[in-house]
Amino acid sequence: xxxxxxxxxxxxxxxxxxxxxxxxxxxxxxxxxxxxxxxxxxxxxxxxxxxxxxxxxxxxxxxxxxxxxx
Numbered sequence: 001x002x003x004x005x006x007x008x009x010x011x012x013x014x015x016x017x018x019x020x021x022x023x024x025x026x027x028x029x030x031x032x033x034x035x036x037x038x039x040x041x042x043x044x045x046x047x048x049x050x051x052x053x054x055x056x057x058x059x060x061x062x063x064x065x066x067x068x069x070x
Contacts, residue, residue, distance in 0.1 A: 022057065 016024065042050065 018057070018061070025053070025057075
């Protein structure tokens with residue numbers, strides 16, 4: 001029988017660079033737009049969070065020694 005347990009310790013080891021983070025976020029956004037339809041406005045709180053996320057993503061990295069340029 002296959003071992004279907006999840007190693008919970010590996011969840012904290014995931015690190016995404018800016019490019020991968022943007023790709024994941026864009027993919028999630030695309031699926032949300034498909035589910036919500038073109039006429040459904042975002043709730044104000046979600047609009048605020050999306051705006052903050054864009055601001056954070058566009059900010060300079062605080063990680064020193066980053067190998068990939070932003």
